[in-house]
Amino acid sequence: QSDGLQLVKTEIAIMKKLAHQNIVTLFEVIDTDDDSLFFVMELCPFGPIIDLDKQKRDEEKGLSEVKARNLFQQIVLGIEYLHFNEILHLDIKPDNILYFENPELVERPICKIVDFGISEPFQASGDDTLRKFTGSPGFLAPELCSPGAAVHGKMVDIWAMGITLYSLLCGLLPFQDEDPLELSEKIVNDPYLVIVWSVVIQRVLVPAEFSRDLKILLNRLLDKTPETRITMSELRNDDWLTNYGEEPLPDESMNLLAVEPPSEQEIDQAFKSLWSFATVFKAISKFRSGRKVSAMT
Template sequence: MRQAGFPRRPPPRGAKAAPEGPPQPKGPLERVYQEIAILKKLDHPNVVKLVEVLDDPGEDHLYMGKIGLILAVMEELPTDKPLNEDQARFYFQDLVRGIEFLHYQRIIHRDIKPSNLLVGEDGHIKIADFGVSNQFEGADALLTSTVGTPAFLAPETLSETRKNFSGKALDVWAMGVTLYCFVFGVCPFMDERIISLHQKIKTQPVELPEHSDLSDDLKDLLLKMLDKNPETRISVPQIKVHPWVTRRGAEPLPLEDDNCCMLIEVTEEEVENSVKHIPSLATVILVRTMLRKRSFGNPFDWGRQRTEDRGTGLSAPGHVLT
């Protein structure tokens, strides 16, 4: 489970009724397959698309095949090249749409940050890395554990007295830290020592650099997202209609019904078939390459042989497929 990097979830949705008697706990691998089955059905323009997962019994890894991605929005922080407001708004709108979809599917990401926001071939953000995410039942997740990247942790997750906290609210906090990074190139709270960093997140007020020329609308949104009180922190539905996000109504985001499909459920058959077992990943690569080149010859020798035969007019070795 540690290597697969999939979310921790409660019992599967849409599964067949369990037989009478005490429930039998699922093993770690069964839980991973359950996670994979749901992730493979998540289909949204702003969430990384998991196409296939391969399991090579001879190795200690699962190989995840995903739709083409380019780079993270920001690979390193701090950076001296932050985004301008228009760039930040473009990417943040994608982030809002993706988070609304995940929350609708009852998934809390728990590790939103610029390096987990990958740019797809279409130029839009794809939310990635569900390694510490949680699925919940009901209206919101009540979480008790602290996971994620230290500089992006919400203050309520660091409280010594609070026993549980809202999953949606902590995602909003991390979105606020991410937006802050977009426009300033640094996190709002930074310290080399983890204990000192936690103390700053819990007690220090959020400060916007005095030299910044940000619009008042953006400053307002940042302060509302980075509200240390999760009960009064702005919510995703409120963020969607905020003047800065919509450019004061000129760029409204889609309604929830248009942005989110029906709640995803998986069957036992889909769970069982969620991972494709292969004898050897190298063999699969070899066969796929041979099929693509329409030849039974060794594809790794094909290029060399073709160069040698170019002067003789001979074709590449192997039998052509029909």
């Protein structure tokens, strides 16, 4: 097998072993005759935690601080778990965080992080330097827009978490432009929109009533300098996130469970051929048909 195929199989085998309430479960990967891969994943039927296109179209406001806090706590726990197991998501955004429970019926609905299409493992143990620069335009960290020195994936994920929190609260992205180059310029050089809380920006009034500690957290998440951006260990103890200690996150020992490295057999069987699945389905169908005949005779 080529090194590339072996790397893909290893990454898939690792993804199958992830087990966290806020990470979507990967059940199986099916390989078709034309070498397409289909991922069979846990169903999250209630859609993204916020639909920014709908918010813009209907001119709706964002979520309350209480609802946003509940969702953001879960995002923090899921990403903390990934980083502990040396996996970078690299495409954190509301579209990739789905409700597992109905938000209309459940007060604190569970949400799950999905879409690991561009995620990557650490280059080496303890080394989160990125091998590739990628992501969704409105969520790119400044260091990805003007790369020079090594870019560290954990800080890239934390920036995207900040953009996600902002969009949950305000119903829009903080940096917007149709032109990708202009957007990158804004991300790198424009001041944070969260500083000007009572000013109409892009015809959207940024709520002045947001709490002081929420503003502080947003500014720390959206620090353009990755070296001084908030870290995950600081984030889990943040005043706003924990509601001043009233809603602490689960202890690290409960959240940070190590994923065992996949065995050679698990890597070798990381994905199955469509033909093998078709054979199983036919066998099950025959078995069920036989049972029906037996029941009638």
